Amino acid sequence: MTAMEAEFLAWLAERLGPSQRSPVGLRDDAAVLDVGGSEPLVITTDLITDGVHFRLDRDDPRQIGHKALAVNLSDVAAMAARPLCAFVSLLVPARRGLELAQELYEGLLPLAERFGVEVAGGDTNTWSGPLVVNVALIGQATERGPLRRDGAKPGDQLLVTGCFGGSLGGHHLDFVPRVTEALTLHRDFRLHAGVDCSDGLSLDVSRICAASGCGAVIETAEVPIRPAAVALAADASDGCSALEHALSDGEDFELILAVPPDDAARIVRHNSLEVPLTRIGEFVAEPGLWQLAGGERRRLIPCGYEHGIDR
Amino acid sequence: MTAMEAEFLAWLAERLGPSQRSPVGLRDDAAVLDVGGSEPLVITTDLITDGVHFRLDRDDPRQIGHKALAVNLSDVAAMAARPLCAFVSLLVPARRGLELAQELYEGLLPLAERFGVEVAGGDTNTWSGPLVVNVALIGQATERGPLRRDGAKPGDQLLVTGCFGGSLGGHHLDFVPRVTEALTLHRDFRLHAGVDCSDGLSLDVSRICAASGCGAVIETAEVPIRPAAVALAADASDGCSALEHALSDGEDFELILAVPPDDAARIVRHNSLEVPLTRIGEFVAEPGLWQLAGGERRRLIPCGYEHGIDR
Numbered sequence: 001m002t003a004m005e006a007e008f009l010a011w012l013a014e015r016l017g018p019s020q021r022s023p024v025g026l027r028d029d030a031a032v033l034d035v036g037g038s039e040p041l042v043i044t045t046d047l048i049t050d051g052v053h054f055r056l057d058r059d060d061p062r063q064i065g066h067k068a069l070a071v072n073l074s075d076v077a078a079m080a081a082r083p084l085c086a087f088v089s090l091l092v093p094a095r096r097g098l099e100l101a102q103e104l105y106e107g108l109l110p111l112a113e114r115f116g117v118e119v120a121g122g123d124t125n126t127w128s129g130p131l132v133v134n135v136a137l138i139g140q141a142t143e144r145g146p147l148r149r150d151g152a153k154p155g156d157q158l159l160v161t162g163c164f165g166g167s168l169g170g171h172h173l174d175f176v177p178r179v180t181e182a183l184t185l186h187r188d189f190r191l192h193a194g195v196d197c198s199d200g201l202s203l204d205v206s207r208i209c210a211a212s213g214c215g216a217v218i219e220t221a222e223v224p225i226r227p228a229a230v231a232l233a234a235d236a237s238d239g240c241s242a243l244e245h246a247l248s249d250g251e252d253f254e255l256i257l258a259v260p261p262d263d264a265a266r267i268v269r270h271n272s273l274e275v276p277l278t279r280i281g282e283f284v285a286e287p288g289l290w291q292l293a294g295g296e297r298r299r300l301i302p303c304g305y306e307h308g309i310d311r
Numbered sequence: 312m313t314a315m316e317a318e319f320l321a322w323l324a325e326r327l328g329p330s331q332r333s334p335v336g337l338r339d340d341a342a343v344l345d346v347g348g349s350e351p352l353v354i355t356t357d358l359i360t361d362g363v364h365f366r367l368d369r370d371d372p373r374q375i376g377h378k379a380l381a382v383n384l385s386d387v388a389a390m391a392a393r394p395l396c397a398f399v400s401l402l403v404p405a406r407r408g409l410e411l412a413q414e415l416y417e418g419l420l421p422l423a424e425r426f427g428v429e430v431a432g433g434d435t436n437t438w439s440g441p442l443v444v445n446v447a448l449i450g451q452a453t454e455r456g457p458l459r460r461d462g463a464k465p466g467d468q469l470l471v472t473g474c475f476g477g478s479l480g481g482h483h484l485d486f487v488p489r490v491t492e493a494l495t496l497h498r499d500f501r502l503h504a505g506v507d508c509s510d511g512l513s514l515d516v517s518r519i520c521a522a523s524g525c526g527a528v529i530e531t532a533e534v535p536i537r538p539a540a541v542a543l544a545a546d547a548s549d550g551c552s553a554l555e556h557a558l559s560d561g562e563d564f565e566l567i568l569a570v571p572p573d574d575a576a577r578i579v580r581h582n583s584l585e586v587p588l589t590r591i592g593e594f595v596a597e598p599g600l601w602q603l604a605g606g607e608r609r610r611l612i613p614c615g616y617e618h619g620i621d622r
Contacts (some may be wrong), residue, residue, distance in 0.1 A: 002437055004405070004408045004409050004437055005435050005436065005437065007409055008408070008409055008412050008413070008435055009435065011409075011413060012416065012430075012435075015416065015420070016420075016430055019429060019431060030432065031396070031398070031431035031432040033395070033396060033431065033449070035346065035348045035349075035352060035395070035451055036348045036349040036350075037346045037347045037348025037349070038346075038347040038348070039347075041346060041352075041449075043396075043398060043431065043432060043449065044398075044432060045398040045400050045432060045433060045434055045445075045447055046400075046434050047400040047401075047402060047434045047436060047443075047445060049402060049436065049438055049440070051438065051439070051440075052436065052438055084344070084346070085342070085344060085354075087342070087354060087355075087356040087447055089356050089357075089358040089400075089445045090358075091358060091360060091443060094315070097315050097319070098315050098318055098319050098322075101319050102319070102322060105323065105326065109326070109327075118330060119323075119327055120330060120342035120344060120354065121341065121342040121354060121355060121356060122356060123356055123357050123358045123445075124316050124319055124320065124323075125316065125358060125360065125363065126313060126315055126316065127360055127362065127363055128362070129360070129440050129441055130440055132358075132402060132443055134356075134358060134400045134434075134445040136356055136398055136447035138344070138352075138354070138449075140346055
């Protein structure tokens with residue numbers, strides 16, 4: 001999120017006031033909407049564009065189509081909801097519009113089928129500008145209700161799936177959103193809060209803290225680092241360590257969870273998921289974010305997105 | 312719809328196959344989704360862009376925001392559903408991003424409030440390209456069910472709200488979507504089919520025909536013509552008559568309805584709506600579209616969008 005986008009979102013939240021229909025409104029990964037059905041809906045939308053979220057001159061259109069749906073699936077996973085159907089708006093450059101639109105769908109549809117998502121509508125336009133893909137995704141909470149970001153409590157353990165950093169090396173285009181993992185964990189354990197890591201691990205942890213009115217300590221030695229982040233640090237063109245990449249790069253699309261200690265211990269000990277689950281710290285009463293390394297606790301400035309995604 | 316967009320949509324419908332969750336899928340103004348609630352949801356999405364659907368160098372950003380929501384409201388009105396909440400994705404030029412985004416919302420929000428729509432989420436990005444606004448709108452059918460386009464029967468009367476043609480003179484930026492009218496008519500009368508007129512009166516009537524497996528005769532002397540269409544014809548730069556504009560310009564966003572004769576007569580006789588309702592013809596068994604003028608019936612080639620919107 002750029003400074004302008006953050007300023008705008010603050011203005012909009014103020015302008016809109018409290019939501020009647022969606023109790024979490026603009027303040028979570030997805031909106032929650034009760035339509036008088038069995039379980040509330042969980043709805044999210046994400047727009048990706050050439051030059052910002054991908055580069056059409058370099059990336060495979062199938063991967064771009066995959067990513068356009070996957071980033072939304074990741075938001076629905078963060079609410080531990082079941083995805084149902086997607087609405088896809090395309091703006092394709094007229095020059096190779098038809099072929100490009102088909103290739104995008106050939107990347108998007110296998111992911112949709114994998115998670116039982118139906119493409120139920122959309123809007124396809126050609127224009128003279130760059131490629132733009134917007135997906136709106138509708139899911140439904142399970143009987144356990146949606147997993148929100150504002151339920152973390154002091155003493156909760158900070159758990160994450162997968163590893164972090166260096167996503168722009170390729171992971172951001174072919175990642176598998178943690179839909180299955182979120183549904184399984186939410187069904188089998190008590191989870192207090194969750195988000196997906198889109199803007200940077202430290203920044204997204206700080207968002208759970210801000211929403212929940214608490215703080216968190218990240219034990220930096222425990223943070224699982226993606227090999228691509230290690231390679232970036234070795235290359236050292238930007239002077240960042242592998243850990244710094246892991247804490248701030250973003251687009252990891254892993255789950256970040258706040259879990260009561262006994263459930264956290266059981267989750268980590270008996271992990272039957274296909275993806276690693278790691279305890280990387282805990283939530284504390286004092287608001288703020290810290291890193292704990294070599295027995296020393298220091299303030300950690302949450303960072304992400306701005307230097308993580310703008311290319 | 313350009314030829315490429317039509318070809319792509321045909322490919323996509325084939326590629327996706329029949330829908331499990333939405334019985335009307337890509338073939339109506341909006342998708343219908345049963346989520347186990349009281350009434351099914353009605354969901355639509357529309358993307359508008361600078362240079363195609365508006366011109367930022369000339370049009371007021373508030374009107375652009377209004378239009379972005381209104382085109383979606385018109386689709387939900389075409390299904391005679393109640394709009395509930397909107398998800399707004401913005402791509403704003405970085406140069407004047409914050410101010411522009413705020414102005415867009417200041418045009419969109421009064422319309423949302425008027426129809427009880429909550430902006431429940433969205434995605435705001437800045438970039439170096441032109442302004443793009445995507446809205447996904449979720450509504451809910453009434454107890455009478457969604458109004459579909461595939462229910463017209465021979466003998467049904469062809470009714471329309473408002474007037475047609477010359478929308479680009481300004482109507483397309485400040486129209487009021489026919490949400491109230493659709494809900495009132497659907498509650499009080501039997502309606503067999505309906506669409507909103509977005510791509511041109513003759514083209515949109517032909518879509519009801521194609522979906523319903525019937526034809527229609529338009530009595531051209533009865534078609535209500537917008538004064539802007541008369542002015543366009545007087546200007547005569549393109550050689551089109553006012554009627555031709557009314558039949559093909561598009562972006563009228565009026566309701567086009569197929570109504571059994573007795574209900575149609577009652578609707579027109581006792582119209583208590585704030586907008587005129589006019590009978591302009593009837594549906595017939597033989598597939599195809601005709602115009603009836605001076606007692607003479609001739610084939611009418613459906614046309615719209617391509618010369619109506621591309622500027």
